[in-house]
Amino acid sequence: MSLFLMYLFITGLLCFIFIRNHILLCLMSLEFIVLYLLFMIFIYCLMYDYSFYFYVLFMTFFVCEGALGLSVLVSMIRSHGNDYLNSLMLW
Structure with a gap:
């Protein structure tokens, strides 16, 4: 189980570092x-x-974070027409 968890973390981290073309892939x-x-x-x-109130609290924050990321993605697609990170003026 711990090997699966480490694989999950390392895969997410490597994809976030190396694949930076689309916002959807980053999300x-x-x-x-x-x-x-x-x-x-x-x-x-x-x-x-421990009780699972702590777990439910974090799950609520993570769901809100996912919804916020998707709303940013939708607003970017509506304004720019694509979800490429290169089309944003980040500097």
Whole structure:
């Protein structure tokens, strides 16, 4: 199980670092990292016999983060016509 979690984290991190063409790909790699964090919080709550309110709180924040990322993606597609990171003026 821990090998799967490390694979999930490393895959998300490598995709976020090396694949930077589309915003959708960046958002998906960030969701892989968020999934890793959720699994780690879940395992932490199970091991130390905590209640799952902490887990639900983090899950709520991560869902809001995903919805915010998708809304930024939709507004960028409406304004620029594509989701390329190169079409943004970031500097």
